[in-house]
Amino acid sequence: MNRLRLVLLAVGGTGLAALLVAACLGLPGFGGRSHPYGARAVHASLTRHTANTIASVNFDQRAYDTLGEMSILFAAVLGCVVLLRQARDEHRAQPQPAEVARPVRRYALIVLPVALVTGLYVVAHGQLSPGGGFQGGVVAATALHLLYLGADYRALERVRPLAVFETSDALAVSTYLVLGAAGVLAGTSFLANTLLPYGTFNTLSSGGTVPLLNAAVGMEVASAVVVLLANFLDQAVEIEEEHGS
Amino acid sequence: MSDAVIVVALLLTAASATAAVAQRDPARQALVLSVLGSVLAVLFTVLQAPDVGLSQLAVGAALTPLLIMLSVRKVRRRGRTHDAAAKDGAR
Amino acid sequence: MTPRTAPRTALLALAELLAWWGALALLWLVLITSVDTLERIVGAGAAAVGALLARAGRRAVTWR
C-alpha cells in the first residue's frame, strides 16, 4: 500500500515537473519589451479613467473573477463557522482578564483607530494607488483585534457585535451581485462598467463602478475576517471540552 | 543595479521559505512564516507589483500568525485537559 | 450617574470624540495625494468611524 502511494507520487511528480519545465521554456524572456496583455489592459483602464490598472483588471475587466474569489472567501468563512461552532459536549468558560503592561495597552488603544482609518484609506483609494478592498479590509479587521492583543478577549467582545458583522458580510456579497445585476437591467451585461460616468482621472470618483465594487469587497473582507477570527478566538480562549466525556 | 535588489529579495525568499518548511514546531514555523510574509512583500515590490505586495503584507504580517498561534493554543489546551482527564480516570 | 454629573460626562465624551475626529481627519489629509470636496467628505466619514471606535475601545478596556 505504502509503495503504491510512493509510486503514484513519483509518477505525478515527474509529470508535473515535466509540464512545468515545458511551460517555463515557452515563457517570453524576463523583463522583455513586449507585453501584449499588459498593453491592452493599460489601454482599457486609461479609457475608463482608472489610474490603478490592477484595480481596473480586478474590478472592471475581470470583475467576474473577483466575484468568484469573493464567494470562495464567503464559503470558506461559512465552513469555518459551521465547523468551529460550540458542540454539545463543550461549554464556554469565562475568559480570564489579562494584565498587560501600560505602554503596550496605550499603544494598542492609539493604533486601533489609526489602523482603521488607514484601512479605510486603502479601500477608498484602491482605484488610484496600490491597494483595494481586500488589502484595506484585512487591515481594518486586524485593527479591531488590537483590543485582544492590548487588553483581553472581554474588551474585544464588548466592541464586536458579531451578528452585525455576519449580516454585513452577507450584505456586502449581495451588494456586489446587485451592482453586477444593475448592468443587466441597464441593458448591457453582468458587471459591465457602463452604469456610472467615468469621472475625472486620478480623483476619488473616477473609474465608474470600480470604487463601489471596491467598497463592497472591503466590507465583505473586513466582516469575513472578523467573523473568522471570532470563531478561532472562541475556540482558543472560551470553549472547553467537558471533563471525562 | 535594480537587478541586484531583485536577486537579493529572491534569495531571501527562497531561504526563508526553506527555513519555514524545515522547522518542526508549529509555533516556530509561524515565526519564520511571518518573516517570509514580509520578505515576500518586498519581493513583489521590487518586481513592481505593489498591489500583490500589499495583499501579502496585510495577510502575512499579522493575520496568518494570529490564526496559527490561536490554533496552536487550542491544541495545547486540549492536550492539557486530556492529560488531566486521563489522570482523573487513573485515580 | 447623578443629574449634576450628567452634562459634564456628556461634555467630556463629546470632547474626546472631537479630539479623535480632528486627529484622524488630519491623518486622512496627510495620507491622500490630491484634495477635493469628495475626498474631504469621505475623510470626515472615515475619521468619524475611527473616533467612535477609539472611544468604544477605550471604554471597553477601562470598564472592569
Place this chain on the structure above:
Amino acid sequence: MAVNGWILAATVCLGGGGAAALWGVTTGPPARRVVAQNMTTSALCPALLLLSQGYGRPAYVDLALLLALLGPVGTLVFARLLGDDLEGGRPSAWGLTWTAAGLSAVVVAAVCAATGPGRAMVKLLVVGALLIAGNVIASRALSGGFRGVRGG
C-alpha cells in the same frame, strides 16, 4: 542606468537586515527568535521607504505604512500567545532595539530631505513615528509586557 544610491541603500538594508533576521529567527532559543522576528519589521520597512524613493513612486510609501502598522501587531501576537515558551529567558535586546530605531530615523530623515516640505513629508514622518514607536513597544511587550496572561 545611472547608479541609483537609493536602490543600492535599499539592497544593503534588505540583504543585511533580512539575512540577520532570518538567521536569528531560525536558530537559538524562542526568546531570541521573537526578537529577530521583531527586527524584521525595522529592517524591511526602511528598505521599502528607500525603494519607493529609488523608483520615484510616492505611492509605494503605502507599503511601508502598512508594514509599520502591522509588523509590531504581528510581534504582539507572538508576545501574547507564545507566553509559555518565553517564560524561561525574558527576551530583552534594548541595544538592538535602539540601534534599529536609529537606523529607521536616519532613513526617514534622508527620504524626507529628498522629498522636500509638504504633505508627502508629513506622511513619511507619520510612517517613521509609527515604525519606531511600534518597534519599541513590541520590544517592551516581549520583555515582560504580558505578565498576567493565563487563559485569556
